[in-house]
Amino acid sequence: MYLNKVRICSSRLAAAPTHFVRSITVNSTAVEVEEGTAQLKSWREIPGPSSLPLLGSLQHFIPGGMFHNLNGIDFTHKLYQNYGPIVKVDGMIGMNMLIFLFDAESVSQILRSENWMPIRSGFPSLEYYRKYYKKSKDHEQKPTGLVTEHLQPWREFRSAVNPVMLQPKIIKLYTTAIDQVAQDMVARIRSLRDENNMLRGNFGVEMNLWALESIAVVALGTRLNCFDPTLSEDSPAKRLIQCVHDFFTIAEDLDFKPSIWKYITTPKFKKAMKLYEDHENLSKHFIQQAMEELKTNKGKSSNEKGVLEKLMDINEQFAYIMASDLLFGGVDTAANTMTATLYLLATHPEKQQKLREELLSKSEKKPYLKACIKESMRVMPVVSGNTRRTTKEYNILGYHIPKDMEIVFSHQEMSLMEQYYPRPKEYIPERWVADKDDPLYHGNAHPFAHSPFGFGVRMCIGRRIAELEVETFLARVVENFNVEWFGPPPKVVQTALNYVKGPFNFVFKDI
Numbered sequence: 001m002y003l004n005k006v007r008i009c010s011s012r013l014a015a016a017p018t019h020f021v022r023s024i025t026v027n028s029t030a031v032e033v034e035e036g037t038a039q040l041k042s043w044r045e046i047p048g049p050s051s052l053p054l055l056g057s058l059q060h061f062i063p064g065g066m067f068h069n070l071n072g073i074d075f076t077h078k079l080y081q082n083y084g085p086i087v088k089v090d091g092m093i094g095m096n097m098l099i100f101l102f103d104a105e106s107v108s109q110i111l112r113s114e115n116w117m118p119i120r121s122g123f124p125s126l127e128y129y130r131k132y133y134k135k136s137k138d139h140e141q142k143p144t145g146l147v148t149e150h151l152q153p154w155r156e157f158r159s160a161v162n163p164v165m166l167q168p169k170i171i172k173l174y175t176t177a178i179d180q181v182a183q184d185m186v187a188r189i190r191s192l193r194d195e196n197n198m199l200r201g202n203f204g205v206e207m208n209l210w211a212l213e214s215i216a217v218v219a220l221g222t223r224l225n226c227f228d229p230t231l232s233e234d235s236p237a238k239r240l241i242q243c244v245h246d247f248f249t250i251a252e253d254l255d256f257k258p259s260i261w262k263y264i265t266t267p268k269f270k271k272a273m274k275l276y277e278d279h280e281n282l283s284k285h286f287i288q289q290a291m292e293e294l295k296t297n298k299g300k301s302s303n304e305k306g307v308l309e310k311l312m313d314i315n316e317q318f319a320y321i322m323a324s325d326l327l328f329g330g331v332d333t334a335a336n337t338m339t340a341t342l343y344l345l346a347t348h349p350e351k352q353q354k355l356r357e358e359l360l361s362k363s364e365k366k367p368y369l370k371a372c373i374k375e376s377m378r379v380m381p382v383v384s385g386n387t388r389r390t391t392k393e394y395n396i397l398g399y400h401i402p403k404d405m406e407i408v409f410s411h412q413e414m415s416l417m418e419q420y421y422p423r424p425k426e427y428i429p430e431r432w433v434a435d436k437d438d439p440l441y442h443g444n445a446h447p448f449a450h451s452p453f454g455f456g457v458r459m460c461i462g463r464r465i466a467e468l469e470v471e472t473f474l475a476r477v478v479e480n481f482n483v484e485w486f487g488p489p490p491k492v493v494q495t496a497l498n499y500v501k502g503p504f505n506f507v508f509k510d511i
């Protein structure tokens with residue numbers, strides 16, 4: 001789903017189809033230069049950190065190296081500072097070579113051309129689990145979901161689920177159910193406050209509970225009761241939340257960092273396979289529960305049908321897989337976006353007040369609400385960028401880029417560049433509602449600099465749901481509380497997602 005980087009040839013993947021496997025020998029692949037591209041420089045000449053045979057750029061990531069211990073955000077920043085708008089980072093053990101782009105026009109060139117059956121590498125370890133590890137147990141070839149499929153199988157799946165997941169008028173039907181979850185969460189915040197109006201317990205977990213409860217009403221058409229005060233630590237809901245979090249963390253280790261799991265079974269690889277299985281089983285638990293409820297309530301429930309039930313009518317297999325992927329893709333993404341937005345509004349009280357006034361005006365259109373969320377996704381995004389594997393050749397910034405290259409679009413870095421957004425580091429929701437003649441007007445920025453939900457036919461399938469959830473809950477919070485923050489900013493840790501880790505110094509005062 002999110003920024004990802006790896007694909008190599010190995011004995012573990014030897015049986016995989018050719019689109020899955022890319023040889024580590026890519027660095028020495030002879031690239032045929034077509035007529036008209038001869039004057040271009042070779043991709044081998046793209047600037048970037050030096051590399052050694054076999055080890056690639058590993059030397060820079062070990063103690064003493066220039067990238068040692070840098071978090072992802074600082075790493076990409078340093079790449080741009082040191083090498084400019086296009087940077088090549090040679091593959092390390094178990095990783096492909098990556099080309100980073102910090103130039104919005106070049107990003108648009110690739111994204112617009114790769115818009116038929118775009119390949120985003122996804123999560124190789126999850127893909128391995130779903131396609132090969134599980135297959136060896138199940139002995140049957142099933143579609144594996146949007147995150148892990150490519151080309152024709154991806155297209156078939158995506159075409160089936162698009163009408164149910166992306167049409168604004170269909171998503172709008174969940175407004176009441178999502179709002180009920182938001183109101184219940186507001187009541188929970190109220191009940192969890194201590195004498196200083198701070199939340200007892202871990203704020204991050206609370207946001208995950210809200211996100212899981214919200215996505216469940218869409219995916220399964222049912223409430224999971226995540227706000228039940230008697231919910232134990234080993235309840236399926238809490239275990240699912242932990243599982244999703246561990247998933248993004250272990251995926252970072254296996255898929256984003258040098259790792260030998262593709263050659264030999266490491267303890268981390270075993271842990272990941274177990275984790276993916278746990279997630280599958282927990283999802284099954286909720287899906288089966290929802291199916292039983294469906295049977296008992298057939299025709300009686302006034303709620304909008306969930307994605308599960310809607311897809312059941314089209315393709316049962318797709319229904320199970322999609323519902324399970326929503327329970328995985330829809331939790332940490334929405335939760336961290338919400339936390340970041342609350343933090344930014346708490347530290348910009350005048351913007352929070354302006355938003356409150358818009359909400360209290362009861363006008364149907366809420367442009368400032370949307371603007372506050374858009375701006376927080378620009379300044380503190382949960383996803384740092386996006387990727388594509390090229391399916392054709394390109395001329396990018398004077399370099400010839402052949403097929404099968406992994407390109408990383410560094411949207412987080414570009415979103416904070418002065419050349420695209422004036423006063424880029426400031427939280428200014430007004431830029432999203434400003435008139436054309438205002439220097440802050442967002443339309444002056446290149447449309448491909450900032451792209452929080454990705455682009456084109458492979459754009460985030462949960463986009464409309466995420467927007468509805470965050471807008472609805474944010475509105476309820478700001479209507480009910482004056483949100484304050486004290487002390488230093490929270491830590492943001494980048495694994496496969498950007499996690500706002502706290503400490504969470506929020507204060508929720510009644511209005």
Ligand code: HEM
Pocket residue numbers: 001002120146147158215325326329330331333334337382383385386387451452453454455456457458459460461462463465466
């Ligand atoms: C603020 C929240 C979210 C952000 C910033 C976000 C961002 C993204 C991005 C950047 C992509 C890659 C798109 C591309 O390749 O062009 C993506 C894909 C995806 N997202 Fe989200 N997402 C969010 C919420 C969600 C939610 C709530 C769900 C589930 C309901 C979800 C499910 C997915 C899935 C299944 C894909 C893969 C789509 C495909 O490959 O066809 N996301 N998301």
